[in-house]
Amino acid sequence: MKPIIAITMGDASGVGPEIIIKALQSKKVYEMARPLVIGDVKILKREVRHLGIELNLRVIEDPDDGMYQQGTVDVIDLDLVPEDLPYGQVSAKAGHAAYCFIEKAVKLALDERINGICTAPLNKEALHKGGHLYPGHTEILADLTQTEDYSMMLTATNLKVIHLTTHVGIIEAINRINPERTYKVVKLAHETLVRAGYAKPKIAVCGINPHAGENGLFGNGEEEEKLVPGIKQAQAEGIEVTGPYPADTLFYRGRKGEFDMVVACYHDQGHGPIKVLGLETGVNITVGLKKGVIRTSVDHGTAFDIAGKKRADERSLLEAIYMAVDLAPKFQ
Template identity: 45%
Template sequence: MMEKIFCPALPLAVTMGDPAGIGPEIIVRMFLRRPQQRCWIVVGDPLVMHQALTALNSSASVRQIATPAEARFEDGVLNVLVSSECAEPPPVGQVSAESGRAAYTAIMTAIRLAKAGTIRGVVTAPIHKEALAAAGLHYPGHTEILAEQAGGVDVAMMLANEDIRVVLVTIHCSLRDAIQRADFPAQTAAIRLAHTGARALGIGRPRVAVAGLNPHAGEGGLFGDEETHIIGPAVAQARREGIDASGPWPGDTVFMQARERRFDVVVAQYHDQGLIPIKYMGLAQGVNITLGLPFTRTSPDHGTAFDIAGRGVADPSSLETAFDYALRLTNGASV
C-alpha cells in the first residue's frame, strides 16, 4: 500500500520546461531524491514525464490530473497536471516548434493556476528561446512572459546564491539597447524591487548597492556621464524614499564587497554584469527569482543543456534550490 503524505498547504507547481532539454529529467531526479517532500505537482505533458521516469529506471508512476485539487500525494506517484499531450515525445537535444509550444503552454497554465490561487507558487524548469521562436512565440525568456501575464507590472530578475543577491535593471536585450533602457525610471524601479525582494527574503533593512554602468563608475565623468546624470540621482531618490541605497559603485568591485557582507543586494545595470559573478560561483546553488509579480516564481539558474539532454547526467541541485526558495518565500521564512 502506498504511503500517503500530508500536505499542510497548497502545492507548488513545477513547469516541465522544454521537453527536449533537461527539464523533465531534473524534475524527476528531484522527485526521486526527496521522497518525503512530494507536496507539489508538475505542469506539463504526461508522456514526456513518463519517459523521464522510465529513462531513470524508476518504478514511480504518473498520475494525470486536471486541477491541483485532484492531486494525490503518495509515495511513488508523480502528479502531472496536463497542459499538453504530445503524440510522442519530441527528440531530445533538438530545437522544435512542438517543444516550444508545449513549454509555453505549461507556463501559461501555471500562471493561470497561480492567479486563481490554487497553487502556492511556480517553479519553472528551463525553456529554449529558439524553440519558442520556432513556435511563433517571440519572447526573450520567462520573465517577459510572466510580466505580460501579470498585467505589465514592473518586474525584475533577482539572481541569488548563498553569497550574493543581484537584481538587474535591464534583462534580455543587446548591450546597446541596455544602455538606452537603463534610464531613471528603470533605475528607481530596480532599486525599489531589490529592496522589496530582499525584505521578502527576511532581511529587515536591506543595504542596496547600485553598480555603475561605465568602467570605474564613470571615473567622475571621464568614462561616461550616466552615473552622474541618471544612476546617482536614482540612488538619491531611493534614499529619500527610505531605502538604504548607495552608489553608483564600480562594477568590478561591488560584487566582491557584497560577498564580504558589506551589502545585501546589488543592482546591476545589464544582464552579463549581474549574471557573470553569480554563475562564476557555480550553477548548482544559483536561483532566479522574479520580483514584482502577484505570486512567487523561481527557477534554476541554468538553461536547457541540450548537449547533455537524454544522457541521464543532469544535476537537479539548482532546481532543488529554486524549489526551496519558493517554499521559503511562500512561507514567509528567511533564506
C-alpha cells in the same frame, strides 16, 4: 498546509524532464511542499524509463486532486508534444508547449489554486518558432500577470543580484536605463528583501562603465545621468541604497556580506558573478509580479548538448523549489 508548488516542464527536448524526475525523488521536497508538475506525462514517463528510476506518474485535473506523496508524481498533463520528440533539437512543438505550461501555471496562481511556480528551462529559439515572441520566462510571466514593473533577481551562495535590464543587447540596455528604472528596481529590491525578513536591507548599485565612470574619465556621464538621480530618490524614501560602485569589486563586497543585494545594470554584469559561484546553487526569481505570484527557476538553460545523456544536475531545481516554498507565504 504545505504549499502547492507548480513545476513547469520547460522545453521537452532539453534537460527539464530529467531534472524534474531526479528532483522529485527527494524526500525533503515532499516534507516541505506539495509538488505538482505541469507538462506532458508521456515525456515524463519516457524519462522515468530512460533513467531507470522507480517512480509512479499520476495524471490529475485539479491541484486539489493531488496525492503529494513521495514515490508518486502528480501531473497536470497538457498532452502537447509527441512521445518520440528528439532530445536536444529545437522544436516548434516543444516551444509552444513550454509556453502553455507556463500559461497554465499562471492561471492557477492567479486563481489562488497553487502557491508558487517553479520553472524548468525553455529554449528561446524554440519558443519563437512555436509562435511566442518573448525573450524568456520573465517577460512571459510579466505579460500574463499584466505586470509593468518587474525584474529578474538571481541568488547563489551569499550573493543576491537584481537587474535593471536583462534580455536586450548591450547598447539597448544602456539606452533603456534611466533614473525612473533605477529607482523602481531599487524599490523592488528593498520590498522583496523586507518581505523576505530583512529589517533594513542594504542595497548597492553597480556602475555602468569601468570603475563606475571614474568621475567622468570613462563613458559619457551615464552614472550621473541614469543612476544617481534614481538612487537619491530611493534614499529620500528611507531606502538604504548606495552607489554606483565599480562592478569589478562590488560583487565581491556583496558576497562578503557588506550588502544584501547588488543591482546590476545589464544581463551579463549580473549573471556572470552568480554563475561563477556555481550553476548547481543558482536560483532565478521574478520579482514584482502582480497578485503575489511567486516564480523561481533553475539558473541554467535547456542544455541540449547533454539532453538524454543522463548527466543533468538537478541541484539548481531543488534550490529553486526550496526558494519557492520559502517565499510563497511571504508574498501572499
